[in-house]
Amino acid sequence: MYNSGDNEQNISDVDESDREYTELESRPTVEELTHKLEESQKLLAMSEDKLKRSLADFLNLEKKTRHDIENGINDKLDKFMLKFLTIYDDLTRAKDILIKENVNAQGLDSILKNIDSLLTEYGVSPISALGEIFDPNLHEAISVVIDESLDENTITKEIRKGYISHKRTIRPTLVEISKKQ
Secondary structure, eight states: OOOHHHHHHHHHHHHHHHHHHHHHHHSOOHHHHHHHHHHHHHHHHHHHHHHHHHHHHHHHHHHHHHHHHHHHHHHHHHHHHHHHHHHHHHHHHHHHHHHHTTOOOHHHHHHHHHHHHHHHHTTEEEOOOTTSBOOTTTEEEEEEEEOTTSOTTBEEEEEEOOEEETTEEEEOEEEEEEEOO
16 A cells, blocks of 8 residues: 555655765765865965064064164254254454463353363264374374374364264364374
């Protein structure tokens, strides 16, 4: 005899086994999974490398920007300091003239001492030149004197004081140097 309930169960069993077979066929193989894992690892390594390069580029840019800003500030300060030193030189010459004429220069002397301490506070120091060997990074020779008793290029006279600020020459010392005949 024919039992319709058994038939429905047999059909559902067939559908279930077909579904399991289809699922097994659609599952990736170990080789495919291994290949996908290798590709993912390569992609991750490339991404890590790009990230490291980007970070290095950023750090280099940050360092360069900081350096450029510092140089810009230092250039502006150096230009200001050159103008300030011209005024300082004028005050020093005025003091020397007042002293030669026997005029009290005590007030001017205190101003110059204040300026000296201000320069020291901001890292500006005079270049010592007299008796030293000429250095084109620190000195500018504007005259030559023949002197056999001195070594070649010895500074014999300081014509204008030079200054250094934070290991940079902001104004070279104008000097006279010795030469042998």
